[in-house]
Amino acid sequence: MTEVKNAKQISDVVWEIPPSYKAGMNVPARIYATKKLIEEMDSGVFEQVTNVAMLPGIVKYSYAMADAHWGYGFPIGGVAAFDLEKGVISPGGIGFDINCGMRLVRTNLRLSEVKPKIKELVDLLFRLVPTGVGVKGTVRMNQSQFEDVMRWGVKWCAENDYGWEDDVSKVEEGGFIKGADPSKVSQQASSRGISQLGTLGSGNHYCEVQVVDPARFFDAKMGKQFGLVHDDQVVVMVHCGSRGFGHQVASDYLRVFDSAMKRYSITVRDRELACAPFSSNEGADYYGAMVCAANMAFANRQVIVHRIREAFKQVFRKDPEALDMHIIYDVCHNIAKVERHKVEGGSRDVLVHRKGATRSFGPGHPDIPPAYRALGQPVIIGGSMETGSYLLLGTEKAMEETFGSTAHGSGRTMSRTAAKKQVSGRDLQQRMEKNGIYVKAATWEGLAEEAGMAYKDISEVVETMHQAGISLKVAALRPIGNIKG
Amino acid sequence: MATKGRRHSDYRFLSNIALADIAFVARGDSLQSLFESAARALTEVMVDRRTVVGRVTRRIDVRSPTVDRLLYDFLTELIVVKDVDSLLFKDFKVSIAPGRGERRLACEMRGEEIDRDRHALRNDVKAVTMHMFGVKKAGGKAGRWEATVVLDI
Known part of the structure; x- marks a missing residue:
């Protein structure tokens, strides 16, 4: 049996680290990777995935x-489910x-129609979708309205003219997770978030105009079910989250849990693993506040999509309805949710944490929108802005093996500090333009940090999950225009 | 405001730690100067401080049970002010006093509202993480302090 970095090979793409690896591990760790990917994984992954294996329950x-x-x-x-x-x-x-x-929106436009107008489109997107440090959005609301956003997410947007009725059903959890409790959110968190609806942020967040790659349209029959009918059809992808609101909710409760752990006799190997029993008051309070932030993130992506539709309307002089700009799907990749899964021969509710991992539910699951239920859940994997992204499909095997979870992106191999030493933002922009990608970024340094060379090969990541049967390839999406914070 | 011991303060960014994020080590000859170094490092992640003019003065007060929580809370407060009031700061004067079962910090800062045309903006810091986070007395020179901070980007 092959062993790499203390992990035993279970199959071509599955590796396992047994509990004997580190005192205190409650369960084994499993890593999905080709031999090449696991050999190249940084040491932090092995340390952290085994630290998580030590958490109670x-x-x-x-x-x-x-x-x-x-x-x-x-x-x-990382993915971990808890009793x-x-x-x-x-x-x-x-x-x-x-x-x-990630959110993916389709259009009925083809590459030949969009390419001549890509600069006009990207420049307008950059004006309509606020990006960068400390940026504020254009949606003005009072605290009571903001609390409605916390409770109702995309549903609030649709009812307040920031979306279409059918947008709601095309978002994970129907656009809002039940259980939001605004009384558990600090005033500081609300103050940070109340003016940020519809903003992109910075880091690796982006709004990208993409085209279905004709050479890698793996399952055109399945693509058609999602409205992808041409092999050079244009789509738009959005990657962002709950902005300062969610960041503050997390910071607030990290402090609460850091202190509470003593009370519950929990010790962790890394203070960032601070936690509390899900059934405790602290656990319940954080869950109620976390759901508020999750729903705000759904609403944030919704307002951004509203702006994207406006941009397409202005540039192509057609109503977004006429451009068929429906949401294909929207997935969370930083979340914890109570879900029913098969465990130890039975079926029961567990709390599934996905940190940089995507839900990948198989055909027939009741949480998949009726229009897609027979097919499986659409999975959106965002790559670097140079190398493109993927639309995949969830599987029954994911339900059996990974609590219905798969990868979320390409994954970094190089730190931000290291990346910007290797390439300048201006050089990167020129290189990308030569390669048919027009990018507009809030900062040159921020652009350099997101260069494709700082990431793993997304195709190998997607291929690994496809080969494992956890998420199946539908289409590769090639970037042609990008705005980033 | 405390001024003694502010002879030397600095920071350096670390490569290859928490790859999607930004890590730094800050140092100071006193606890005050350590906190000022950390505030400068945090701000440098968001903006080239040389482009910020000190036209607005702001004071923040923080109370926390331990020194490392005080640093965590102080840096988090700077991120909050950036989002809520759109303010970035050029310089920081920190004073720290012990209280009953807590540490009290006051910081006077000079800076200005974010100006996208004039400021060389960088990354919008999401939060201070507790990964590898800690404040300690560094070995070697007497009275020298050091903190490791990983910021979520």
Whole structure:
């Protein structure tokens, strides 16, 4: 049996680290990776995925997906499910950017129609979707309205003219997660978030105009079910989360949990793994506040999509309805949710943490919108702005093996500090333009940090998850225009 | 305001830690100067401070049970002020006093509202993480303090 970095090979793309690896591990760790990917994974992944395996009440395995890299607390690309009674909830298992996620919107435009206008379109998107440091959005609301956003997410947007009626059903959880409790959100968190609806932020967040790659339209029959009928059809992808609102909710409760752990006799290997029993008052309070942030993130992406529709309307002089600009789907990749899964021969509710990991439910699952239920859940994997992204499909095998979870992106191989030493933002912009990608960024340094060379090969990540049967390839999406914060 | 011991303060960014994020080590000859170094490092992640003019003065007060929580809370407060009031700061004067079972910090800062045309903006910091986070007395020179901070980007 092959062994790489203390992980035993279970199949071509699955590796396992047994509990004997580190004292205190409650379950084994499982890593989805080709031999090449696991050999190249940074040491932080192995340390962190096994630290997570030590948390109380963890069920089955601590997982790292093929895009895993060194994060804080959990690895990025980490998945862990916890027993509702004996298990914990951890802000570090969700991330500060609660419900950071991906949304994919289709158009009926083809590459030949969009290419001549890409600069006009990207420049207008950059004006309509605020990006960058400390930026504020254009939606003005009072505290009571903001609390409605916390409770109702996309539903609030649709009722307030920031979306279409059918947008709601095309978002994970129907556009809002039940259980939001605005009374558990601090005034500071509300103050940070109330003016940020419809803003992109910075880091790796982007809004990207993409085209279905004709050479890699793997399952055109399935693509058609999602409205992708041409092999050079233009789509728009959005990557962002709950902005300062979610960041503050996480910071607030990280402090609460850091102190509360003593009370529950919980010790962790990394303070960022601070946690509390899900059944405790602290756990319940954080869950109620975290859901508020998750719903705000759904609403944030919705307002951005509203602006994107406006931009297309102005540039192509057609109503967004006539351009068929429907949402294909919207997925969370920083979240914890109570879901029913098969565990130890039975079926029961567990708390699934996905930190840089995407839900990947198989055909027939009741949580998939009726229009897609027979097919499986659309999975959106965002790559670097140079190398493109993927639309995939969830599977029954994911339900069996990974609590219905798959990867979320390509995963970094190089730190931001290292990346900007290797390339300048201006050079990168010119290189990308030569390669047919027009990018407009809030800062040159921020652009350099997101260069494609700082990431793993997304195709290898996607191929790994496809080969494992966890999420199946539908289409590769090639970038032609991008705005980033 | 405390001024003694502010002879030397600095920070450096670390490569290859928490890859999607930004890590730094800050140092100071006193606890005050350590906090000022950390505030400068945090701000440098968001903006080139040389482009910020000190036209607005702001004071923040923070109370926390321990020194490391005080640093965590102080840096988090700076991120909050950036989002709520759109303010970025050029310089920081920190004073720290012990209280009953807590540490009290006051910081006077000079800076200005974010100006996208004039400021060389960088990354919008999401939060201070507790990964590898800690304040300690560094070995070697007497009285020298050091903190490791990983910021979520």
